[in-house]
Amino acid sequence: MAFSSVMYGQGNSGLGFNYQAVVRGADGFVVPSQSVEVRFSLMPGQQATQASWVETHNVTTDVYGTFGVVVGKGTKVGGVAANFSDVNFAAVHYWLKVEIKEGGNYRELSYTALASVPYAEAASNAASSPVGSVVVFAGDASSVPEGWLLCDGSAVSRSTYAALYAVIGTAWGYGDNATTFNIPDMRGVFLRGVTGTSNNDANADTRTPLKDGGNSGNNVGSFQQDAAPNIIGNINNLSHGDVGATADGAFVRASSGGNGSASGGGGSRNNFNFNASRSSLSYGRDNTTEVRPKNVYVNYIIKY
Numbered sequence: 001m002a003f004s005s006v007m008y009g010q011g012n013s014g015l016g017f018n019y020q021a022v023v024r025g026a027d028g029f030v031v032p033s034q035s036v037e038v039r040f041s042l043m044p045g046q047q048a049t050q051a052s053w054v055e056t057h058n059v060t061t062d063v064y065g066t067f068g069v070v071v072g073k074g075t076k077v078g079g080v081a082a083n084f085s086d087v088n089f090a091a092v093h094y095w096l097k098v099e100i101k102e103g104g105n106y107r108e109l110s111y112t113a114l115a116s117v118p119y120a121e122a123a124s125n126a127a128s129s130p131v132g133s134v135v136v137f138a139g140d141a142s143s144v145p146e147g148w149l150l151c152d153g154s155a156v157s158r159s160t161y162a163a164l165y166a167v168i169g170t171a172w173g174y175g176d177n178a179t180t181f182n183i184p185d186m187r188g189v190f191l192r193g194v195t196g197t198s199n200n201d202a203n204a205d206t207r208t209p210l211k212d213g214g215n216s217g218n219n220v221g222s223f224q225q226d227a228a229p230n231i232i233g234n235i236n237n238l239s240h241g242d243v244g245a246t247a248d249g250a251f252v253r254a255s256s257g258g259n260g261s262a263s264g265g266g267g268s269r270n271n272f273n274f275n276a277s278r279s280s281l282s283y284g285r286d287n288t289t290e291v292r293p294k295n296v297y298v299n300y301i302i303k304y
Contacts, residue, residue: 016072016084021098023065030065037101040071042079044092045166046113050159052094053087054078071096080160082146088303091131092163132167133303134184134191144301151300153185153211164304171221173211182211184221186300194220203227228291233274250274 019040023031037058041051055074059067072084081087087094095113099106129135134151137144144150149161155175158165165181173182195201195218207222215221233249251274 016070018068019071020066020068023061023067030061032061032063032065035060036067038067038069039077039099039101039106040069040074041097041099042071042087043095043097043111044162046095048095048159048162050157050162051079051097052081052163053084055084086147088131088163092166129303130167131163131303134186134300135303137299137301139299141299144299147303148301149183149304151184151186151302153182153187155180155182161304164302168221170213171215171219173209173221174213177213182214183302184300185210191300192224194218226290231274235274 023034023036025031035058037056039054039056042053044052053072054077055071056077057069057074059069061067076084093113095111097108098110099108101107137148141150141152149156149164153173155173156164158175158179158181164183168181168183170181172184175181192201195204201207201218201224203224204218207217207219207224209216210221210223214223231250233251234247235251236246
């Protein structure tokens with residue numbers, strides 16, 4: 001048997017899209033009033049090896065050999081999406097594989113790009129978060145919702161998460177450089193917008209890859225270590241009763257008089273230099289080893 005005259009229609013958001021076909025026999029004549037099992041697979045790109053959604057339909061042709069189904073309303077038998085509504089038509093150009101069951105096996109009948117994205121489905125996806133979106137999640141890492149991954153830098157499958165791979169590629173690391181790629185690792189770090197042409201990050205060229213094979217420099221996914229500008233200053237010619245002492249940089253001379261000696265002895269002369277790079281942050285509050293604002297912990301998650 002073979003299919004012909006395939007047509008697509010629009011469906012309601014989350015309810016799928018219409019598919020109609022005529023079943024013909026090897027002799028070219030339509031096959032009326034016959035039961036057939038059809039399998040539909042939505043593939044995130046022509047070269048994808050892992051389907052986002054797979055479902056089957058048991059249908060009976062009418063007297064003209066025609067049948068119609070709503071893709072998205074069949075029996076789920078595979079695919080990485082937990083629900084049909086999780087298939088993000090707005091993020092990638094999907095291909096539809098159609099197979100018919102003959103005996104105990106399925107035979108591929110067609111593998112074609114969707115001529116037009118089901119608008120209601122795309123609108124539903126657009127109203128939510130597009131693939132690659134990173135959001136703040138106040139829940140624990142063990143309660144990340146369906147359709148999202150914890151931003152922990154994991155290497156994940158390029159085929160299982162084909163839609164996400166199509167969006168972020170290896171910007172955050174190339175995984176095993178063959179079948180996996182890294183998702184962002186946002187644990188314990190603050191986020192910063194790519195400087196682009198704004199010149200708001202004078203040190204953009206020194207940014208490094210977060211994971212092996214990831215982006216560096218003025219690109220999304222690049223990493224920058226913590227830093228603080230050096231603070232320097234000098235106090236010169238400080239001695240007992242010396243009104244000519246000078247200061248610069250971080251120091252300012254508050255008065256020109258006094259009988260005290262910098263060294264505690266009479267008439268001795270001292271020069272003091274102030275250099276922040278000689279100080280240790282480990283003597284700060286709670287023995288910190290970093291410069292930071294007040295903050296709270298959250299998890300970052302990414303849409304796939």
